[in-house]
Amino acid sequence: MNGGIGEASYANNSLVQEKVISMTKPIIEAAITELIMCSSSSMVRGAKSLCMAELGCSTGPNTLIVAMEFVKIVSRLCRKHGHDQLPEFQIQLNDLPGNDFNSIFKSFAPSFHAQLLQEVGSSALYCFISGVPGSFYGRLFAANSLHFVHSSYSLMWLSKVPERVEINKENIYIGSTSPASVITAYYEQFQRDFSTFLRCRSEEVMCGGKMVLTLLGRRSESASSKECCYIWELLALSLKEMVSQGLIEEEKLGSFNIPQYTPSLSEVKTEVEKEGSFTINRLQVSEIAWAACGGCGYNVAKCMRSVAEPLLVGHFGELVFVTAAFVARFLAVVALMAGLGDRAFVARPWWRG
Amino acid sequence: MNGGIGEASYANNSLVQEKVISMTKPIIEAAITELIMCSSSSMVRGAKSLCMAELGCSTGPNTLIVAMEFVKIVSRLCRKHGHDQLPEFQIQLNDLPGNDFNSIFKSFAPSFHAQLLQEVGSSALYCFISGVPGSFYGRLFAANSLHFVHSSYSLMWLSKVPERVEINKENIYIGSTSPASVITAYYEQFQRDFSTFLRCRSEEVMCGGKMVLTLLGRRSESASSKECCYIWELLALSLKEMVSQGLIEEEKLGSFNIPQYTPSLSEVKTEVEKEGSFTINRLQVSEIAWAACGGCGYNVAKCMRSVAEPLLVGHFGELVFVTAAFVARFLAVVALMAGLGDRAFVARPWWRG
Numbered sequence: 001m002n003g004g005i006g007e008a009s010y011a012n013n014s015l016v017q018e019k020v021i022s023m024t025k026p027i028i029e030a031a032i033t034e035l036i037m038c039s040s041s042s043m044v045r046g047a048k049s050l051c052m053a054e055l056g057c058s059t060g061p062n063t064l065i066v067a068m069e070f071v072k073i074v075s076r077l078c079r080k081h082g083h084d085q086l087p088e089f090q091i092q093l094n095d096l097p098g099n100d101f102n103s104i105f106k107s108f109a110p111s112f113h114a115q116l117l118q119e120v121g122s123s124a125l126y127c128f129i130s131g132v133p134g135s136f137y138g139r140l141f142a143a144n145s146l147h148f149v150h151s152s153y154s155l156m157w158l159s160k161v162p163e164r165v166e167i168n169k170e171n172i173y174i175g176s177t178s179p180a181s182v183i184t185a186y187y188e189q190f191q192r193d194f195s196t197f198l199r200c201r202s203e204e205v206m207c208g209g210k211m212v213l214t215l216l217g218r219r220s221e222s223a224s225s226k227e228c229c230y231i232w233e234l235l236a237l238s239l240k241e242m243v244s245q246g247l248i249e250e251e252k253l254g255s256f257n258i259p260q261y262t263p264s265l266s267e268v269k270t271e272v273e274k275e276g277s278f279t280i281n282r283l284q285v286s287e288i289a290w291a292a293c294g295g296c297g298y299n300v301a302k303c304m305r306s307v308a309e310p311l312l313v314g315h316f317g318e319l320v321f322v323t324a325a326f327v328a329r330f331l332a333v334v335a336l337m338a339g340l341g342d343r344a345f346v347a348r349p350w351w352r353g
Numbered sequence: 354m355n356g357g358i359g360e361a362s363y364a365n366n367s368l369v370q371e372k373v374i375s376m377t378k379p380i381i382e383a384a385i386t387e388l389i390m391c392s393s394s395s396m397v398r399g400a401k402s403l404c405m406a407e408l409g410c411s412t413g414p415n416t417l418i419v420a421m422e423f424v425k426i427v428s429r430l431c432r433k434h435g436h437d438q439l440p441e442f443q444i445q446l447n448d449l450p451g452n453d454f455n456s457i458f459k460s461f462a463p464s465f466h467a468q469l470l471q472e473v474g475s476s477a478l479y480c481f482i483s484g485v486p487g488s489f490y491g492r493l494f495a496a497n498s499l500h501f502v503h504s505s506y507s508l509m510w511l512s513k514v515p516e517r518v519e520i521n522k523e524n525i526y527i528g529s530t531s532p533a534s535v536i537t538a539y540y541e542q543f544q545r546d547f548s549t550f551l552r553c554r555s556e557e558v559m560c561g562g563k564m565v566l567t568l569l570g571r572r573s574e575s576a577s578s579k580e581c582c583y584i585w586e587l588l589a590l591s592l593k594e595m596v597s598q599g600l601i602e603e604e605k606l607g608s609f610n611i612p613q614y615t616p617s618l619s620e621v622k623t624e625v626e627k628e629g630s631f632t633i634n635r636l637q638v639s640e641i642a643w644a645a646c647g648g649c650g651y652n653v654a655k656c657m658r659s660v661a662e663p664l665l666v667g668h669f670g671e672l673v674f675v676t677a678a679f680v681a682r683f684l685a686v687v688a689l690m691a692g693l694g695d696r697a698f699v700a701r702p703w704w705r706g
Contacts, residue, residue, distance in 0.1 A: 049495040088495050092483065097458040105450040105486035126492055130445065131484040133458035139479055142402040142441050 003059060003100030017062050017153045019288055024214050027282060028066060028150065031210040032073045035148060049088040050074060050147045053204075055136045056154025057093040059100040064112045064129075066150045067091040068119075071127055075120045088126040094140055097133040098310075104131065135159060137196050144206040155197065155215040158259040162189035165257050170240055173232035173258040174224050183223045190261035194271045202277030211278065216262045219285060228262035231304060248316055256315045258308075356412060356453030370415050370506045372641055377567050380635060381419060381503065384563040385426045388501060402441035403427060403500045406557075408489045409507025410446040412453040417465045417482075419503045420444040421472075424480055428473045441479040447493055450486040451663075457484065488512060490549050497559040508550065508568040511612040515542035518610050523593055526585035526611045527577050536576045543614035547624045555630030564631065569615045572638060581615035584657060601669055609668050611661075 003009065052070050057063045071089050078086055093104060109129050116127060134140050136151070137159040162185040171178050174186055205211060218228040239256075242248045263271075265285055272278055356362065405423050410416045424442050431439055446457060462482050469480060487493050489504070490512040515538040524531050527539055558564060571581040592609075595601045616624075618638055625633055 049498070051495075090495050097462065100455065101458060101484060102453065102455045105454060105484070109450065109486060126495075128492070128494060129486070131454060131458070131486075132481070133462060133484075139481070141481060142404075142443050142479075145402070 003098075004103060009060070016288060017058075018065070020214055021062060021065050021152050023286055023288065024152070024212065025069065028069055028212050029073055031212050031281075032070060032148060033077065035208065035210045036074055036077050047087055047147070049090055051090040051092065051145055052148040052150065053092040053094060053132070053141060053146050055094045055140075055149065055151035056157070057095050057099070057104070058154075059095075059103050059108070061108070062152075063093060063104055063108050064091070066152070067093075067127075067129075068112065068115065070148060070150075071116060071125075072120060075122070075125070086122065086125055089128065091127060091129045092132050092141065092146075093129065094132040094134065094136060096135060099133070101131040101133065105129075136200070137193050139200050139203065141204040143203050146201075146205045147209050149201060149205055149209070149211040150213075152214040153216060155194070155213055156217070156260050156262050158186075158189050158261055159193045159196075160189070161257045161259045162186050166255065168257055169254055170236060171233075172236045172239065172253075172256050173260060174229055175233055175236065176224055176226075176229070178224060186261050187223060187267070190263055190267070191271055194263075194268075195275045198272065198275040198277055202275075215268075216260075217268070217285065218262050218264055221264050221266065223261075223264075232258055232260075235304070235308065252316060258311065356451075357456060362413070369641060370411075371418070373567055374415060374418050374505050376639055376641065377505070377565065378422065381422055381565050382426055384565050384634075385423060385501060386430065388561065388563045389427055389430050402443055404443040404445065404498055405501040405503065406445040406447060406485070406494060406499050408447045408493075408502060408504035409510070410448050410452070410457070411507075412448075412456050412461070414461070415505075416446060416457055416461050417444070419505070420446075420480075420482075421465065421468065423501060423503075424469060424478075425473060428475070428478070439475065439478055442481065444480060444482045445485050445494065445499075446482065447485040447487065447489060449488060452486070454484040454486065458482075489553070490546050492553050492556065494557040496556050499554075499558045500562050502554060502558055502562070502564040503566075505567040506569060508547070508566055509570070509613050509615050511539075511542050511614055512546045512549075513542070514610045514612045515539050519608065521610055522607055523589060524586075525589045525592065525606075525609050526613060527582055528586055528589065529577055529579075529582070531577060539614050540576060540620070543616055543620070544624060547616075547621075548628045551625065551628040551630055555628075568621075569613075570621070570638065571615050571617055574617050574619065576614075576617075585611055585613075588657070588661065605669060611664065 050070075052067060054063070054066060070091075074089070075086055093101075095101075112129070113127070116125065132140055136154070164185045165182045168175075168178055168182045171182075174183055201211060216228070218225050220227060239248065239253050243250050243253050265283060269280065269283060272280055403423075405420060407416065407419060420442075423444075427442070428439055446454075448454075465482070466480070469478065485493055489507070517538045518535045521528075521531055521535045524535075527536050554564065569581070571578050573580060592601070592606050596603050596606050618636060622633065622636060625631055
């Protein structure tokens with residue numbers, strides 16, 4: 001993600017991610033309500049403090065949206081049931097060490113506290129925010145310490161580019177011309193990563209705790225389906241054009257692949273059942289139109305840029321890629337393509353009890 | 354503090370703070386040993402995870418020194434007493450929201466983990482680092498969640514410049530020409546702040562927990578004693594020179610005061626007893642020679658600059674103060690004065706059971 005709060009920053013180009021969170025609010029509310037009201041676990045019912053983790057929190061207006069929901073819903077439930085004393089809240093914000101935690105702490109956390117005071121209206125409300133750097137494909141929190149885990153638009157990122165995908169040639173992700181072995185390598189990396197994620201969380205989430213995960217996925221059972229690969233094909237198109245103009249080397253493009261996998265519903269289900277620690281309460285697929293990104297292809301491209309730029313710069317170098325020329329080319333291609341069809345981002349939320 | 358890791362950064366100019374931590378290591382070790390071995394609290398003895406907080410952690414090589422000691426001492430004690438299973442460790446790093454947490458997460462935390470693996474030598478060791486932004490003159494952590502609290506060279510910073518010190522004229526701290534009412538205002542601010550600090554920590558530290566605090570103080574009962582005011586008088590001297598040269602306005606200097614108070618032993622003791630939550634196990638005063646800053650006045654001045662520059666820039670503006678001219682002038686004055694006497698920083702560690 002691009003850090004900071006400038007024009008190309010993720011913070012200023014995360015409208016689609018906001019829409020997705022908004023869409024999953026009823027599910028988040030149901031999970032939190034069940035956590036508080038239906039849990040038979042004394043660890044939850046007698047808790048003086050409730051701890052939630054936002055995994056892949058990024059830096060921007062979305063970072064604390066679900067935390068706000070969490071505090072508001074719990075406070076409402078407590079008041080409704082005559083508990084004057086609200087629990088203390090711990091909000092643990094996780095992302096990779098390169099995430100811009102400074103901006104969260106300096107800009108977004110103070111606004112969060114101000115909004116909380118206004119909306120929940122209790123000066124005796126304690127809500128402690130902390131930043132937890134690290135990969136969620138490893139342990140991040142103490143055992144049995146979390147009541148609620150949320151992650152949105154992060155779990156489709158793999159821990160690394162799969163091995164044995166050098167033969168993927170001009171594709172930068174699974175594409176229509178990708179060999180079968182490349183697709184298998186991507187899928188197996190997803191299986192390993194997702195299973196590791198579940199095992200780590202199963203140690204951290206306490207008995208009775210809940211988890212709501214939303215990730216970019218696909219409706220089709222075919223991993224090379226256009227619905228998830230399209231946007232990367234557009235990016236590849238711009239890169240190929242730069243190769244033909246001699247701006248970047250062909251070999252450099254050949255060795256570039258995106259560490260992402262957008263699973264199908266059944267692939268997610270299979271992995272959860274195989275790992276065995278969690279029970280699925282709800283598993284669904286939803287669509288969000290590209291138009292939700294701000295109404296035009298230009299904004300879709302800006303959104304993609306804010307996400308992909310660090311990957312591109314890391315591989316091809318800053319000099320070539322943060323040029324107005326490349327950005328303009330990619331923006332133009334996406335804008336054109338977005339006008340031709342109504343491609344969509346697919347999100348799938350689910351949770352466990 | 355100056356952020357980052359550049360030449361003027363706190364990270365590169367915190368040798369004196371390192372010496373102080375080094376000096377207090379036996380006290381830290383005794384406190385941790387008592388925490389683990391002598392505690393009658395089942396919360397500590399049966400704990401699967403141990404949580405320590407470093408308050409005013411700053412950003413630099415000192416940030417994680419005591420955390421390393423904490424993990425090493427506990428691991429050694431566990432092994433010595435035949436506990437194969439080490440507890441999980443939670444290291445909570447606190448400082449103001451403006452602290453450079455990004456550099457901690459990107460540079461110092463990875464080195465910490467690498468060193469830990471080398472020194473404790475267990476791949477099954479879990480040590481979770483998080484950043485907690487906020488003032489320690491307010492609640493920062495969930496109730497009864499901390500086993501061990503450490504803070505070094507931070508608690509002499511007040512929450513704000515005391516009110517009613519406008520009459521302090523050319524002094525920027527308590528100085529030999531400060532009116533009695535200014536000294537009283539500073540002392541009362543220290544009393545309010547320190548008492549608030551103790552009340553907040555008493556809610557967060559669990560029964561049987563330990564706290565080791567080191568702060569800049571003074572031997573003398575007189576708050577205007579040269580031992581603590583001297584360094585600020587040197588800085589004031591440089592500022593006055595700039596006024597005489599018309600580089601800054603006299604009024605601007607008149608309204609600048611440092612939010613610091615260096616208490617005496619009895620002032621600390623009085624406050625702890627008055628607040629009543631903590632028992633003092635040990636309270637002592639130690640000296641560290643200016644020479645420990647790196648051997649010369651130039652290094653003392655660089656150390657002071659890395660601490661004071663943000664305060665100066667905040668008040669006088671960047672244009673005037675981050676000039677080589679000012680820095681050179683201050684460095685020269687301090688170097689000269691340091692050569693004349695053997696002024697010392699006074700540190701006072703203490704802890705409670």
